[in-house]
Structure formats: C-alpha cells, structure tokens
Amino acid sequence: MRPVRDDMDRGGAPVSAQSLEHCFWDHLGATRAEEYASEDILDLCPEPVMFQDPPLAPAEHPEPVQDLTGGFDDTLHVAPMEDPQSERPAQHGFRTDPAVRWDNIRPVPPQTLRKAVSLAQTRRARLAYRLQRIWLTPFYRACITRGLPLFLVLGVVALVLSNAQNRAQIALWGDAAYAAVVDRPEFMVSSVTVSPVAPELDRSIRARLAVELPRSSFRLDLPALRAEIEAYDSVAEAALRLGADGALVVTVQERAPVVLWHSGRERQLLDIDGHRVAMLSDEAALPDLPLIAGEGAQAHVREALALLDAALPLGERLRGLVRVGARRWDVVLDRDQRIRLPERGAMQALERVLALDHAQDLLARDVLSVDMRNPARPILHVSPGALETLRAIRVNPSEASQ
16 A cells, blocks of 8 residues: 655655545545555556565576685575565575575566656646546536536526527517417317307307407317306306317306396396396386395395295285395285285295185285284284274274174
8 A cells, every 4th residue: 555645745646545644635535445545546656666686586507606705606595485384584585595506596687667757747647636536526526417517508598598689589489389380270160069048148159259269279268268158147157168170169058037126227037046147128028937126135036936936825916025125025916915024934924824815815805914024913004995994883883784
C-alpha cells in the first residue's frame, strides 16, 4: 500500500485512498477505498523507488572470479533465495552456501527505473484524481448526469417562452395542429334528432341547436347545451349524445302541468312540484285544469291537489282554492260561497263540512261562508236576506210555521 501525501505537498499527488493522513477530498471516496487501492489510477505520479543491490544469477558457463587477494577461491558459492521454511531469513535476498562457487555467478542488470515526471504532469494527475473521486460519488454523479441536462433543457425552454412573440407563435401552431385533427369531416355534427315533444318545445330546441351546428364533436360543449335546454320551463330533464352519421340526439322529458295558478298578475301552468311549465296570455284559452290562486300557492301544489280530491263530492260547484296570507286555504264554490279552512288540520275541517252538507244540505242554503278556522267553534256567514228571514221567524214564530 502506497502512502497518501498531503494536498499541500508540492512534490506529488495522492496515489491511494487508504491512508492515515486525511484531507477534504478523502471523504468523497471513502466508500470506495478498496476499489481505489486495487487500481493504480495515477500512473503519472512518482512513487518511492526502493534501491537494492542487483541480484546475481548463475552463469551458463561458469567463469572463475579473481579474488581480491589475487587468487581464486573455489569454496564459496551464492545460492538463490532461501526457503521460507528456513530458520534464518536471508539478507537482501541472498544467503551464502559453501556449495556454490563465486565463479559460477554473474551480475544481473538492474531494473529500469520509472522516468521522471514534470510538475505540470503532477498537477494534472492530482486534478484527474480529485475529479475521478468526485465522479465516483453518487450524489455528484446524479447531479452531472441528470440534474445538469434537466437544468439546461429548462433554461432553454424558459428563454424561448420569455418572448411574447414566441409564445403567440407556439399557441398558433398548437391551434393549427388541433384544428387539423378535430375538424376532420368524420368528426363533424350537422343534424339534430329530438325525441317526441310538444311542437313549440321542438321548434325551440331546434332553433337553439341550429346556432351551434355544423361543428366538430370535439368542440361541442354538450353539458352546457344540456343546461340550456333544461332551463326551458317545460323541460324536466334532457340528455344529449352523439349519434351515427353526424347526428346530435336530444332526449327530453317534459313537465306535465297539473294546476293553473293565478298569481294576480299572470297565469301560469304548474307541475306537481310547483315548477312553471308555461305562461298563458290573457287571450289564451284556459285549459281544463284545477285553479289555484293567491301568493305562495305555487309552493303547496301537492296540498292543494289533496284538498281538491277531497272536495270532489261538491262536483261542478267547486271553482278552486285560494291561498290566504300564505298560511291557509279557502275552498271557493259557485254563488260566491267559501269554506274557510284552518292553517292546520285543513283536511279534517273540509271533511267535516262535507259531512254536514251531506246530512243537512248545508251548502245548499243561503250561506255565504263556513268558517272552520276554529274547528271547535264553526261559524256560518249567511246573506242579508236570510238574516232578515231569520229575524222575522224569531218575532212571529206562528208565521214561520205557516
């Protein structure tokens, strides 16, 4: 393992990530120290060179070596590196062996040393080392490979869209591309089919949809058109769908009028929920429907129909109902007779009056009204002629008997 030099060292660059000396750059590749240690990533950096005496190899043809004293020594020989199992390690890679003669060995040429590098190469190697450690960090690699391209793309888009003319041109291109697709003939709607409804309603619906057609089915706002059709007084519910052959199919459920309401200013046809179905002009003929009148009567159509059903025994004498004070009902009969019903328990009070009429022909007498607002004390309002007759009877009972 080669030591890591300090970053302030001007002599050379770090050559390994495993070292006891740490600097700012060491934390970047701490998780990959083993990888750094197994690869020589800085071939250009100098490393310490260990010099030793060149080993001597035995010659193929032994030659005698002259002793320094001038003679030949044929008793000393040099053997290769000793066996690791030997008791004493060899020094400098050699050991003496009497069995080997000096004249049987010759010097081996020394190993070629790494060539010297310049200071510029060292600085480049240090920079390459630090950049490689940054690149091996997942965070910085993600920033460079993903964040930087995304930032560049967003910058270009923002630069293009910052110009108003560019935005307008892009919008025009988009509209043209959209129109080229949606305005094709197979997507055009040109006709209307309406379910069987009243003639007036049919003409109104066709006149409204004729303004929108022909138009592409992608450009038709069906919910808005349905809301406009349902806004008609006589329409309870409407459904629009695209049919075959470019037809718009309209299915309408009409409101059924059940009563005629006279508000004092105008006459209207109401359905069971009190919703207006149509308005009648002064010259229009009255339909054959029950008549109700008074302020607030349109909000109590169901109650009025129940009272009218209970008053069926009165037959043709029944004219209608009048809402009084937005609180209670009056049953109106012919000859300007009225049955004043209470605010609560109107049905029971009406049935009581009908029972009296059935038993004593109460309503056939000269009675102006039957006041049932207080069911415990019914009051009969008679005509002035009937009152005079009643007084005369009380004065002359004998005449009354005659």
